[in-house]
Amino acid sequence: MFEHGAVGEKSARRGRGTGVAAATGTALVAIVIGTQPAAAHAGTGAPNRSAAVSTAASAEPGLGSGNLMQSEDFFQQGLTPVSATVDLTGKQALSACSGEQTMRALTKGKAAAYADVAWRFDSDGTSLTESAAEGSTAASATTYEKQLNAVVRDCQDEPAGHWYYGKAHTITVKAGAGTWYSSYNGDGKVAGGVAVIRSNQKVGIVELTGQPSDDAGYMAGIAAGALNRLAR
Numbered sequence: 001m002f003e004h005g006a007v008g009e010k011s012a013r014r015g016r017g018t019g020v021a022a023a024t025g026t027a028l029v030a031i032v033i034g035t036q037p038a039a040a041h042a043g044t045g046a047p048n049r050s051a052a053v054s055t056a057a058s059a060e061p062g063l064g065s066g067n068l069m070q071s072e073d074f075f076q077q078g079l080t081p082v083s084a085t086v087d088l089t090g091k092q093a094l095s096a097c098s099g100e101q102t103m104r105a106l107t108k109g110k111a112a113a114y115a116d117v118a119w120r121f122d123s124d125g126t127s128l129t130e131s132a133a134e135g136s137t138a139a140s141a142t143t144y145e146k147q148l149n150a151v152v153r154d155c156q157d158e159p160a161g162h163w164y165y166g167k168a169h170t171i172t173v174k175a176g177a178g179t180w181y182s183s184y185n186g187d188g189k190v191a192g193g194v195a196v197i198r199s200n201q202k203v204g205i206v207e208l209t210g211q212p213s214d215d216a217g218y219m220a221g222i223a224a225g226a227l228n229r230l231a232r
Contacts (some may be wrong), residue, residue: 063113063134063202064088067232073225078212080122090114092131094148095194095207096183097155097165103131103205106147112136112201125210126192128222132204132230144203148196149179152205161186165194166216171223175199175231180223182216183209193219199231 065088071081090104090111103114111133119128135141149168158164166182176199185191192208206226211218 063115063132065115065117067132067202067230068115068117068130069119069128069206069222069226069229073229074119074121077218077221077225079126082120082122084117084119087116088114090116090131090133092116092118092129094131094151094205095129096163096209097194098151101151103133106151107133107135107140107144110136110140111144123210123212126208126212127210128206128208130204130206130226132202135201135203138201141198141201141203145178145196145198148203148205152179152181152194152196156181163191169217169220171195171220171227173224173227175227176202178223178227180219182219183207190214190216190218193222195219195223195226197223197227197230199227202230204230 065086068086071084074081090107090109091102093100094103094106103111103116113134114132116131117129119130121127133141133144135144152165153168155165156167163183163185166184168179168181171178171180176197178195178197180193180195182193183191190211192211194205194207197204197206204226206222208219208222
């Protein structure tokens with residue numbers, strides 16, 4: 001089961017089996033699986049190809065949809081993306097643990113830019129959400145990173161029979177650094193994971209619900225892929 005049994009604040013959190021929260025705002029765009037790299041024009045086509053993103057905004061320096069995970073990042077992880085939704089307003093729910101809290105709320109709307117994506121895969125019940133923000137300074141990004149980790153760690157200690165995040169693991173790559181956590185269902189089996197990542201002034205949180213293996217370290221590969229994109 002992917003349900004919370006805690007009361008109070010935790011009762012407002014999303015159930016693990018309810019799927020990805022929909023992003024809102026005028027910057028909401030659909031991603032389909034097409035033949036062009038992400039951040040190109042929207043189109044349709046067969047799976048197992050790069051995602052194409054439709055966005056009215058022209059490419060500019062700083063955080064954007066290109067800093068989010070792309071379809072090709074998942075193939076080496078054994079995941080086949082089917083569709084996704086991108087939003088640039090920071091209004092997507094951060095994680096299953098955060099309830100409906102958003103990156104915009106966490107940063108009090110003071111970040112220089114926001115970018116969110118909600119991916120769905122061809123495996124039943126497998127999805128991924130990613131939410132990123134660009135701090136006005138490296139110090140503000142560090143503060144956001146600490147706040148995101150605090151949100152995740154709030155779900156490490158849960159009542160028996162309910163899902164929870166496992167212990168924290170650090171990851172450092174050329175692109176940046178972060179902390180990842182496996183998630184476990186009520187039976188104590190691996191059921192995905194979550195990672196908080198930062199590259200200079202950009203910070204993000206990425207959560208995978210379900211995964212193609214029972215490897216507790218699987219989330220480390222997702223975290224590394226997300227870091228490499230965030231740094232671009």
